[in-house]
Amino acid sequence: MKYRSLSNTSFDELFEAFQQAFADYEIQLDKGEHWAMLKRRGFNPELSFAAFDENKIVSFTCNGIGDFDGIPIAYDTGTGTLKEYRGQGLATQVFEYSIPYLKQAGIKEYLLEVLQHNTGAVSVYKKIGFEVSREFYYFRPKISQIMTEVKSVGFPYTIQPIDINKHDSIPSFWDFKPSWQNSMDSVNRSSEGFIGLGVFTDNKLIGYGIFEPASGDITQIAVDKTYRRKGVGSLLFHNMIKANKLDSIKIINTDIRCDSMNAFLQSKNIEPTGKQFEMIKKL
CATH class of the missing domain: 3.40.630.30 (Gcn5-related N-acetyltransferase (GNAT))
Structure with missing residues (x-):
């Protein structure tokens, strides 16, 4: 060998x-x-x-x-x-x-994600010095089961394609930092396959989504905290699903502790498919 x-x-x-x-x-x-x-x-x-x-x-x-x-x-x-x-x-x-x-x-560090039900792999990683840094949900719902109704947004808005690299306010919308494969760097490595959508009011970005229509991957979705529970997230979600090319979507690596994301997905009749650990080892 x-x-x-x-x-x-x-x-x-x-x-x-x-x-x-x-x-x-x-x-x-x-x-x-x-x-x-x-x-x-x-x-x-x-x-x-x-x-x-x-x-x-x-x-x-x-x-x-x-x-x-x-x-x-x-x-x-x-x-x-x-x-x-x-x-x-x-x-x-x-x-x-x-x-x-x-x-x-x-x-300086080694990072990985592992399915929690793969107990053998989790055990091996712990033995060689990896520690759990976060727990994630992943979701793979069929389009047919998703509730996509959009309530009326009660103020003037526009929704349009955006270049995520031109909006410095985006990280302030986050309730948790995206995982490696959902990070801005990862999106930029394969930017030709992704679509960014933004919702604006008075020329101000108040919500955005990033998705990959060919794979059904909804990579990021977030709304400015002062504009939540007004239908902005549902509007983005609806438009991303409309552009999807498959009969299902996938949402990978949402932080288990993020109550806002969990509640949003539950309101769409989307329940977790499983869980992953994010694990890190210092080198």
């Missing part, structure tokens, strides 16, 4: 290993979707690593690299081991092999 970076590995080789490792996973990605996921999450092949049996990838970790809260971070965009190679601790060995290279590159 040899360990090395993915810098000289083709995407086709990586995708084949990904398919085999996640063959029994509840959600399947095709090649285009897999590449889009890696791009959005900041995949860096030089700082991603795998175990090779001869020249075959048998266990791998794809890392995204970037800043998060101003800290240089490595983000686990996908760790997998081929079924016939499981039980040998290969994923842990790949991770341990990667640490000196990440430190040398100036990375």
Whole structure:
């Protein structure tokens, strides 16, 4: 067994290993979707690593690299081991092999998300020094079950496409900081696939949403705190769903502690599909 970076590995080789490792996973990605996921999450092949049996990838970790809260971070965009190679601790060995290279590159922390019901993975991450930083809900409702009625907004407004990078007020709308894959940096890495919508009154932005129509992903939605419970969020939500190209949507990584988001989604007849842990290890 040899360990090395993915810098000289083709995407086709990586995708084949990904398919085999996640063959029994509840959600399947095709090649285009897999590449889009890696791009959005900041995949860096030089700082991603795998175990090779001869020249075959048998266990791998794809890392995204970037800043998060101003800290240089490595983000686990996908760790997998081929079924016939499981039980040998290969994923842990790949991770341990990667640490000196990440430190040398100036990375200060390692960040990941893991499904809470994947208790085996959670246990392994805790053993190698990861600590839970946040808990997230994720949602995958069918369009047919969502209540999309919009009450009348009781003041003049316009709704129009926006460039999220041109509105410094956006972070002040947040009740929680977006996760890595929903961050502004992640959206900007794949900006061609996203649509930003803004609601304005008197030329002032009072609410916005970011979504990816091709995947059904509602990435961010937030309203200025002084304009809440006036129908602005519902208006944005309705327009994002109208532009969606699938029969379902996905809302990933909303902070469990965010009562405002939980109540908003419940009002739309959207209940959590499951939970994730966000976990961090200092390097």
